[in-house]
Amino acid sequence: MAGRFGAIGCLVVIAAVVMGAAADTHTVGDGLGWAVPPGGPIAYSVWADKQTFEVGDTLVFNWTGTHDVARVSTKAEFDNCTANSVIGTILTTSPANVTLDTNVTHYFICTIESHCYLGQKVEITFGNSASPLAAGAFSVVLFALAVSLMSHM
């Protein structure tokens, strides 16, 4: 009896750990950090495409020299590099951590000189369906394991 509940409890803990692990930290630009990218804006769109962003994840902007991080509210502002409607405050100290609190597209730019025009901006989009599907499949596997354990004890 105790053994059975112990095994089930163990599965529940594993499930909690795996589901909880969804909150990730993303270092913007990886090794490039937050900088004027040598090849233009493509650097950050390529980086962002490789990531899976979820609500609760944290972005870390690392830089040296003079940069900042402004979250602008519209795609138009992002495209035009204007910072008239900044959400929250402009972050001026590296490393700057930003938690993704809603699943709307987040637009970040650097407001220093022409950095944004030169490509220092990143668009964070959500809606990758791979993770929820994987989590769903994982739950089914866990459930099957639990049922199988109970029927064998």
Ligand SMILES: [Cu+2]
């Ligand atoms: Cu900059």
